[in-house]
Amino acid sequence: MKAIYTWVCIAITVAAAAAGDVYIALAMRRIGDLGLLRRQHGLLSVLGRVLSSGALYAGVGFMALAFFANMVGLSWADLSLFGPASAALTFVANAVAARYFLHENVDHRRWLATIFVCGGVAMLTRS
Amino acid sequence: MNFRKVLVLLSVAAFAAIGNAMLARGMRDVGSIDIHHATHVFSSLANPWVILGILFLMGFMWTYMTALSFADLTYVLPATAISYVIMALISIFWLHEHVSVQRWGGIALIVAGVGLVAGGPSRTEHPPAGADSRNSSQTADFHPSTPTGGAPGTPVQEKRR
Numbered sequence: 001m002k003a004i005y006t007w008v009c010i011a012i013t014v015a016a017a018a019a020g021d022v023y024i025a026l027a028m029r030r031i032g033d034l035g036l037l038r039r040q041h042g043l044l045s046v047l048g049r050v051l052s053s054g055a056l057y058a059g060v061g062f063m064a065l066a067f068f069a070n071m072v073g074l075s076w077a078d079l080s081l082f083g084p085a086s087a088a089l090t091f092v093a094n095a096v097a098a099r100y101f102l103h104e105n106v107d108h109r110r111w112l113a114t115i116f117v118c119g120g121v122a123m124l125t126r127s
Numbered sequence: 128m129n130f131r132k133v134l135v136l137l138s139v140a141a142f143a144a145i146g147n148a149m150l151a152r153g154m155r156d157v158g159s160i161d162i163h164h165a166t167h168v169f170s171s172l173a174n175p176w177v178i179l180g181i182l183f184l185m186g187f188m189w190t191y192m193t194a195l196s197f198a199d200l201t202y203v204l205p206a207t208a209i210s211y212v213i214m215a216l217i218s219i220f221w222l223h224e225h226v227s228v229q230r231w232g233g234i235a236l237i238v239a240g241v242g243l244v245a246g247g248p249s250r251t252e253h254p255p256a257g258a259d260s261r262n263s264s265q266t267a268d269f270h271p272s273t274p275t276g277g278a279p280g281t282p283v284q285e286k287r288r
Contacts, residue, residue: 110244121211
């Protein structure tokens, strides 16, 4: 039963983290290049645009959910399982979510890079 | 990918790594927190390392958002994974932790992944509504002539590094 709770928690962490990243990426794509906007309109204008973005708040909300699911999961599960599983699966979930929700061109190079990085993160956190 | 953007991506990794290392250093001073007394975590906010860590993580959030404003999520995440390498180096030289062969293997894999994604285009450009769908979702580097950095709907030809 504990294993089921752990994997449910990992699933919630991964889904919430991916949703948070996708919403923040969507917000930033809509707002535009912050560096260029700051040069053209000033810092206050950039802050105004960022803080008025609903997608950004949704992203931060999902990030907070991922954070708390992570904390709860770590109180039940071993770090050696929870850490690598959630970190590595979040990389893959982000690639899939970016492909389908942000319509990013996730080519072979990006898939390979994602697999390398999530394998590397899994090795780092398991050791 | 110009120098400013490379600097932003490096800043994302550096802020994340240094912020987490400072939080870890501060939490060592604070000691372990019992799950039944979770509110004790607020007492850690008086520790200067924790405060510095939070400030660095705020810097991470701002640079992360800046990076996502000019590059794809699937570019930014692997490209900034170099923060795991910086964290490992900080843990060796500052926190004096032991780094096993397996960790070095993980670091090598991450560096390979970062190198792979960094060599490709950073942005997917979407054609305007009604354009030929076969040409949708091209990847391209940032186009300097577009004021919003190639926002969705901006027609930009594919341009590789």
